[in-house]
Amino acid sequence: QKEVEQDPGPLSVPEGAIVSLNCTYSNSAFQYFMWYRQYSRKGPELLMYTYSSGNKEDGRFTAQVDKSSKYISLFIRDSQPSDSATYLCAMSVSSSGYSTLTFGKGTMLLVSP
Amino acid sequence: GAVVSQHPSRVICKSGTSVKIECRSLDFQATTMFWYRQFPKKSLMLMATSNEGSKATYEQGVEKDKFLINHASLTLSTLTVTSAHPEDSSFYICSASGRASLSDTDTQYFGPGTRLTVL
Numbered sequence: 001q002k003e004v005e006q007d008p009g010p011l012s013v014p015e016g017a018i019v020s021l022n023c024t025y026s027n028s029a030f031q032y033f034m035w036y037r038q039y040s041r042k043g044p045e046l047l048m049y050t051y052s053s054g055n056k057e058d059g060r061f062t063a064q065v066d067k068s069s070k071y072i073s074l075f076i077r078d079s080q081p082s083d084s085a086t087y088l089c090a091m092s093v094s095s096s097g098y099s100t101l102t103f104g105k106g107t108m109l110l111v112s113p
Numbered sequence: 114g115a116v117v118s119q120h121p122s123r124v125i126c127k128s129g130t131s132v133k134i135e136c137r138s139l140d141f142q143a144t145t146m147f148w149y150r151q152f153p154k155k156s157l158m159l160m161a162t163s164n165e166g167s168k169a170t171y172e173q174g175v176e177k178d179k180f181l182i183n184h185a186s187l188t189l190s191t192l193t194v195t196s197a198h199p200e201d202s203s204f205y206i207c208s209a210s211g212r213a214s215l216s217d218t219d220t221q222y223f224g225p226g227t228r229l230t231v232l
Contacts, residue, residue, distance in 0.1 A: 008154065034220065043119070043206050043223035044157070088156065098145045098210050101221060105156040 003027050006089055006104030015113050019076040023089035023104045026070065030091040030102070033065050035074045038086045038106065047087075048074065051095070079111045115141050115217050117209050119224035126197055127232055134192045134227045136207030142187035143209035147221060148180075151204040163190045197231040204228050 006023045013019055021035075032051055036044035048063040050056045050072075056063045064073040072091075076083055086106040092099045116139040126132050136146055144165050149157040161182050163169040169182035179201075181193040190209075194201055205228075208221040 032220075036223075041204070041226065041228065043117075043208075043225045046218065046220065046222065049218045049220060096210075096219065100147075100159065100162070103156045108154075 003102050004089065004091065004104040007107055008105050010108040010110050012110045012112065013079055015079060015081060015111055017079050017111070019074075019079050019083070019109060019111075021074040021076075021087050021089075021107050021109070023072050023091075024070055025072075025091060025102075027091075027093075027102075028067075028070065029093045032092045032095055033063070033072050034090040034092075034101070035061075035063055036088040036090060038088060040085075044088055076109075079109075081111045081113050084109055084111045115209070115212055115222040117143075117207065117222050117224040119207055119227050121227060122225060123228045123230075125230045125232065128198055129196055132194045132197055132229060134194075134205055134207075134229075136190045136192070136209065136224050138188045138209040138211065138222075141209070141211045141217075143190075143211045144187060145210045146184060146190040147208045147210070148182060148190075148192050149206045149208065151206060151226075157206065160192075194229065197229070199231045202229055202231045 035048040038044040050063045053067045060077045062075040086108045088106040089104040090101040118137045120135045146163045148160045160175045161169045161171045163184040171177045184190040206226040208223045
């Protein structure tokens with residue numbers, strides 16, 4: 001079993017839809033969770049960073065962490081064609097930027113106008 | 114936010130040549146930089162962790178003599194792919210850990226990537 005599981009998609013939705021992206025993990029030592037957005041042929045861009053279980057909201061994006069179920073989610077409200085990208089979840093055991101990140105495979109999202 | 118640049122963005126070379134990729138943190142000092150490799154529709158694979166002024170730590174299965182990493186300053190790390198072969202063709206991405214301001218999160222910030230094609 002891989003440490004981080006993420007459905008690769010693609011996930012196709014119409015503009016304006018609510019998108020739910022998810023990752024599960026097996027290592028209970030993971031304490032810090034991130035979502036990155038990666039456009040084609042570009043480097044990943046940090047979207048959300050969370051620590052504790054619960055929700056964190058930033059504009060149209062909400063990150064949710066359920067440590068008891070080892071399950072994290074990213075919700076995108078009012079999705080736009082510009083949201084079309086690959087979304088990678090990542091996690092680490094330490095809050096330090098020096099710690100190794102473990103990534104999911106990424107979910108490709110396609111938002112059609 | 115913290116900005117990381119990479120150069121070149123794309124390189125095409127002949128088999129047997131060496132290619133150097135630069136990774137720079139533009140607005141913050143990065144004691145640690147990471148080098149990743151990404152195949153199409155695959156996740157990021159960590160190749161090595163580079164600390165300023167010391168030898169890089171390579172992940173299992175990554176040839177250190179093949180992928181030379183130098184981290185000579187707090188803002189620059191280089192990856193040299195030596196005697197490149199077609200199977201080395203990939204998307205190479207660096208990241209730098211740190212933050213440019215107090216409002217930034219202390220985590221890894223990624224460069225835009227370098228696409229290497231070996232003919």
